Amino acid sequence: MIISEQKPREEILEMLKGKEKVFIVGCAACATKCQTGGEDEVKEMKRELKKEGKKITGTIVLDTPCDERIVKKDLSSLSSLKNSNSLLIMACGVGLQTIGKLIDRPLIPALNPLFAGTTERIGRYYEYCSLCGDCLLDEFEGLCPLTRCAKGLLNGPCGGARDGKCEVNPAPARRSGVNDEIDCVWALIYEKTKEPLKTYYEPRDYKKILMPGRRVVR
Amino acid sequence: MSRFSERLKSKKFIITCEIFPPKGTDLTNLLKKAKALKGIVDGVNVTDSQRAIMRISPLAVCHILKEKGLEPIFQLTCRDRNRVALQSDLLGASALGIENILILSGDHPTIGDHPEAKPVYDLDPVQLLKTARTLEKGEDLAGRRLKGTPKFCLGAVANPSFEPLELQVLMMEKKVRAGAEFFQTQPIFDLRTFKDFQKKVSKLEAKVIISIFLLKSLKMAQLMDEIGLKIPKEYLKRLEKAEDPLKEGMNIAVDLIKEIKNECDGVHLMALGKEEYIPEILKRANL
Ligand code: SF4
Ligand code: SF4
Numbered sequence: 001m002i003i004s005e006q007k008p009r010e011e012i013l014e015m016l017k018g019k020e021k022v023f024i025v026g027c028a029a030c031a032t033k034c035q036t037g038g039e040d041e042v043k044e045m046k047r048e049l050k051k052e053g054k055k056i057t058g059t060i061v062l063d064t065p066c067d068e069r070i071v072k073k074d075l076s077s078l079s080s081l082k083n084s085n086s087l088l089i090m091a092c093g094v095g096l097q098t099i100g101k102l103i104d105r106p107l108i109p110a111l112n113p114l115f116a117g118t119t120e121r122i123g124r125y126y127e128y129c130s131l132c133g134d135c136l137l138d139e140f141e142g143l144c145p146l147t148r149c150a151k152g153l154l155n156g157p158c159g160g161a162r163d164g165k166c167e168v169n170p171a172p173a174r175r176s177g178v179n180d181e182i183d184c185v186w187a188l189i190y191e192k193t194k195e196p197l198k199t200y201y202e203p204r205d206y207k208k209i210l211m212p213g214r215r216v217v218r
Numbered sequence: 219m220s221r222f223s224e225r226l227k228s229k230k231f232i233i234t235c236e237i238f239p240p241k242g243t244d245l246t247n248l249l250k251k252a253k254a255l256k257g258i259v260d261g262v263n264v265t266d267s268q269r270a271i272m273r274i275s276p277l278a279v280c281h282i283l284k285e286k287g288l289e290p291i292f293q294l295t296c297r298d299r300n301r302v303a304l305q306s307d308l309l310g311a312s313a314l315g316i317e318n319i320l321i322l323s324g325d326h327p328t329i330g331d332h333p334e335a336k337p338v339y340d341l342d343p344v345q346l347l348k349t350a351r352t353l354e355k356g357e358d359l360a361g362r363r364l365k366g367t368p369k370f371c372l373g374a375v376a377n378p379s380f381e382p383l384e385l386q387v388l389m390m391e392k393k394v395r396a397g398a399e400f401f402q403t404q405p406i407f408d409l410r411t412f413k414d415f416q417k418k419v420s421k422l423e424a425k426v427i428i429s430i431f432l433l434k435s436l437k438m439a440q441l442m443d444e445i446g447l448k449i450p451k452e453y454l455k456r457l458e459k460a461e462d463p464l465k466e467g468m469n470i471a472v473d474l475i476k477e478i479k480n481e482c483d484g485v486h487l488m489a490l491g492k493e494e495y496i497p498e499i500l501k502r503a504n505l
Contacts, residue, residue, distance in 0.1 A: 150326055150337075151296070151297075151323050151337065151339045151342070152339050152342075153323060153339070153342040153343075154342055154345070155342050155343075155344035155345065155392060156342075156344065156385075156389045156392060157385065157389065158322075158323045158343075159375060159376060159377030159380055159386065159389075159404060160325075160377075161380070162445070162446045163446075167325075167326070167329075168326040168328055168329065186385070187385075190382070190385050194388065197385065197388035197389065197392060198388070198392070200344065200348070200392070200395070200396070201345075202345070203301060203340070203341050203345050203349075203359065204340075206340070
């Protein structure tokens with residue numbers, strides 16, 4: 001899922017300056033799982049913004065704010081939106097922009113989306129896939145070197161790992177202030193198979209994931 | 219064929235060292251150091267924004283060194299350039315007569331002085347070695363013909379202290395298959411590590427040049443030990459007791475070279491800004 005964290009309150013308040021009537025939108029999918037934009041977090045946000053003197057015109061937690069059909073069905077027709085001079089979006093950037101396609105109001109992002117990752121437990125997330133457009137996991141015993149090696153090295157490790165840990169300081173761990181070193185994924189791969197060290201992997205085709213990505217099949 | 223390449227092909231012992239391009243355009247100091255090395259070493263590595271600290275282009279410095287009669291080894295990392303820029307720089311190097319290229323992944327930007335930079339790593343070192351060999355065949359990565367074909371002498375890096383060592387050796391074999399003719403290693407301090415490593419790489423079809431690091435202080439040695447480079451206790455003690463730790467560091471370097479020189483293809487001296495001592499170290503080690 002999309003791992004996210006909440007922006008600092010001060011930053012959110014700064015963006016909401018001059019916008020007194022706020023409608024809050026949460027996400028029942030990823031942001032709920034991460035506890036950054038679910039029912040509880042929306043309630044908490046409402047309470048705090050009220051304390052700051054904001055008028056909360058309404059709140060809703062959409063099933064999937066990243067789906068235009070859901071936004072159309074559950075959000076666009078709400079009359080309370082008319083009384084709002086901004087929407088605070090507690091979902092990822094895809095959710096915010098999907099809402100933006102349908103609703104002509106200033107949209108304020110309350111979250112910082114981080115990566116596509118796995119949840120070990122709340123507060124511990126690890127990026128496992130960088131959506132490369134050509135999955136190679138069968139070659140590496142289900143461990144993605146493109147994403148889980150800090151340099152995305154496909155043909156084997158650099159010489160920097162120590163005790164199975166990556167030479168690069170773990171950025172996500174640093175962000176959260178938790179000292180939790182990242183494994184060198186090549187140490188993990190090597191434990192399972194030596195084959196990738198004997199195979200040559202061609203350079204990746206980045207044309208497959210050119211920004212902006214799109215897929216139109218029908 | 220470059221002078222360095224000829225040396226690699228001969229049975230002779232190889233001596234290289236490295237110098238760091240400065241942050242800025244003033245090369246006075248660098249050139250002074252380079253002058254002292256002329257005729258004493260077989261190749262001078264010019265690092266590519268080493269430790270991810272932004273510095274003047276190694277290609278420019280290689281060119282200037284070459285003009286002064288030195289034999290440069292252009293270090294090319296995968297960190298900052300995509301495949302277009304890498305191929306472009308390889309062609310540029312060749313046109314300037316710089317054939318010796320050391321290919322490495324490059325320290326990650328987060329450990330350097332521009333941690334906000336976007337890391338590139340479009341190609342990995344194995345792919346880059348192959349790419350250079352492809353260019354030599356008169357073709358680029360896209361399969362398009364080149365007008366004028368480059369020629370390279372390609373090297374890669376290895377870490378003898380790596381655990382498990384076998385993984386590192388598999389990597390070296392892969393790099394040889396991709397086109398590496400020589401390796402320059404991470405520094406070695408511990409003879410056991412050296413012997414284990416040497417045993418494993420002796421059959422490799424590439425020259426393996428072992429790095430010797432000039433320790434300048436006890437603190438530096440402890441730091442190296444911490445990052446996994448295994449410094450023997452005896453050396454730590456010697457540095458601690460020494461009145462002039464730099465001098466003791468030189469003694470250690472000389473001892474190490476004497477110990478290993480008959481069992482390896484060559485040595486690479488890392489003097490970290492004290493390149494002026496390299497001639498003396500080599501002389502005392504009878505090289
Ligand atoms: S190879 Fe890695 S980045 Fe690509 S799709 Fe598979 S898991 Fe994701
Ligand atoms: S230590 Fe391992 S994970 Fe980290 S950059 Fe090197 S090969 Fe990749």
